[in-house]
Amino acid sequence: MKDRHHPADACEHRTAEVKQDARADRRAATIESTLVLATAFLFLSGLASQLLFGNVTALISNFFEDRPTLELLTTRPTVGPFSHIVLERGEIESSSNVEVRCEVSSRGSSGTNILQIVPEGTWVDEGDFLVRLDDAALQTQLIQQQIVCSNSQSAVIEAKANYDSAKLALDEYDKGTFKEQLEKQQSDVFVARENMRRAEEYLVYSKRLASRGYVPEAQLEADAFAVEKARKELKVAETKLEVMQTYTRQKMLTQLNADIETAKARLQSKEKTWELDKIQLRQIEDQIAKCTITAPCSGQVVYQNKQSRSSSTVLIEEGLPVRERQVIINLPDPTKMRVIAKVHESRIGHVRPGLPAKLLLDAMPETELSGHVTQVSEYPLPAVSAYMDHVKEYEVAIEIDSPPKGLRPGMTAEVRVLVDEIDRALQLPIEAVTEDEGRFFCGIPTADGGLSALEIQVGQANETAVIVKEGLREGAPVVLNVTDPDVAEELSAAIANL
Template sequence: MNRPGSNLESSSEPMFHQVAEGPFDHIVLEQGEIESSSNNEVKCEVKGRGGSGTPILSVIPEGTLVKKGETLCQLDSSALDQDAKNQRIIVSSAESAVISAEAAVNKAVIARREYLEGTFLTERNAIVSEIAVAQQALRKAELSLESAERLAAKGTLKPLQIEAEQFSVENAKSNLESALGRLKVLDELTKAKMLVQFDADIETTRAKLESDKNTLGEEKNKLQEIQAQTKACTILAPADGQVVYANKSSGRGGGDFIVEAGALVREQQTIFLLPDPTRMQVKAKINESRISLIREGMPVKIRVNASEYELLGRVIKVNKYAEPGNWWGSNVKEYATFIQIVEPPESIRTGMTAEVRIFVEQIDKALQIPVHAVYETKRHHFVLIREGEKWDTREIKIGATNDKFVTVKEGIEP
């Protein structure tokens, strides 16, 4: 049996293969990259200013093993430091406003009390005294009038003297009525009017105090937010792990992000990954022509390029949708396939390249020939058979295939 497409007349040394049965492994061979299925994403919590990001001042080297709480990165906090300084001044002004408003409330309350217990009582007592004096004057005038009337009856007083006494009585009555009227106005109107004004002053000052307190609270919250943002400029490790940069390449040159001093990071942008070393996996991209062969649970042998030993794994996920292609790439689709590494050693690291051999099918006894011995045309497969000195072209039906051998279902025998 010779290689397909070879020229028997020009080839002086054709290659032959003895058809035989034996164990057959249908393998899909691909390259992949080691990653962790569980990553602590370390993100930028600092808000951008004016639509731009925050510059990185310093960053820990990639690959460093860190403990929880260690510093990973320092972002530029100079603008936030200035904001905090300005905000402290605003908070101090707001605190002064609250103090003034509290004093105004106390002053309004005291003014009301001062009126009720001081000014009002003083005015009322004065009017009450006037009433007492007016009542006494009225009684005195009435007694004087009665005496004058008795004397007039005896003819000892003139009518003009009687009229004078009568005028004194009327004047005393008028003074008493005036005092009583002023007391009534004070008790029923003036007091009520003044209390309404005092109560309004108290409510106004209390409302201003409440407003100033709210303003102070808002300004303090702003200061706390700025301080929290400043604190967030020092990025700490949330857990133990090995530092992996969350570099991104768009493939077009305009959207690349490289973790380094001077790079700008946006709010909620991932800067680092701290992978869980006990949950390592390989992400391999399978060509669309072979993705239909891959199923979850298939066994896998993994060889890490940085080591000489093989690791065991199994397929745990096959993406249903193709990976985004590069703008310069072909139209061939690739599908991400994830292979769990069984008992991953401590020596493997995220980002390492790995060769994966996915065992699609394992047959204990199968008739198989080299893939180079098969010639395909119009979806039919043929091989050359040598019988003695004669050559015969024979059509076969093939089964599973790998990179080296193809199984034969019909057409030839061992």
């Protein structure tokens, strides 16, 4: 007989299964929650670790995956002859350049107008006509000054006549008038003495008669008075004679000599005034003569037309004024030509007088000329603008040996000044060398496609190559394109790691 479960037992068994399933579900939920929390914890821990410390593996993987491939151009240092050359550009001018200037004084005006001028480029010989300036105002001044000179001359003639008259007056008095007055006074003294003698004799005679009673007393007193009067008249005459000889003559001679000196001083003053007037007259005549300018030597006429950067005004032209000492025309000697070059301050220390040079003219590219440095400026040229004030350039003059025909001032040329020549030197293209804080480096390609930095010691350099003194051997591969941005960045990093 089959076992039959009691319903109560079945219910109890079912209840037990339900409880067991519930406990299993709870355990499963607990395990699942634990796994979820563990997974979240690991995720958050990994994220924090990656944020705080960085996922090195991922960064390295990304670096190698995103790193661009460097395109390296290489070259090799070579041993051979080296020429240290300073390469610049310059302008041709004549080294024997005669400047024709305006020598007419402006006299307070803005200048003197040009009435006529020979065309630019004309070949002239010594003495040929060049420029005629306006002399109308000078001609008026000439007439006025001639009148002034005539008046001055008249004043001189009058002053000279006064001077001669003063000298004649002195001779007249000393040799004529004084002698006449002297003799007259001496005659007066002689007459007075004679009158006194006669009066005295008559008084003696009157006294004899009075003693005999023939002459009254009054007559005797009158005769005595006559003697006294004659004596006083003689004394006065002698005094006048003494005064004339001692004082009057000296006084008149002093006055007449003073008149002579005064007349002489006035004459000298008038003569100097006349001389100054004549000098001014000659100056005006000279100024008029300088209004016509002729060639001092043979040459080609070149106008001195230096225009301002802010204006295109022509300075030399018929009708325009020129000031005193302004250069109007240049007469360059075509047999003596030179090039004026501007050399940067970084290279001027290598240039000195006597160095040979090669020149290539833009107008004659097929002809190479030779020359030599004749002059190196001691001071930098003025800056052409405020923006270029930091650029310092020095003027260098290169004399051209045997200038060819057709060479004209103003032409431009490329100048190569040979500073030094070395028969054998290890050299590298200048593009393969970089400078960092006074040290020089070059890039060496590595096996993995990168590059490493190598410090070298350099010597002289020209426009294309630089001498390597130490740090590199002949034939070693060197990166050429170190100026490429990516290569330059890589080389900078390699230099920083040295």
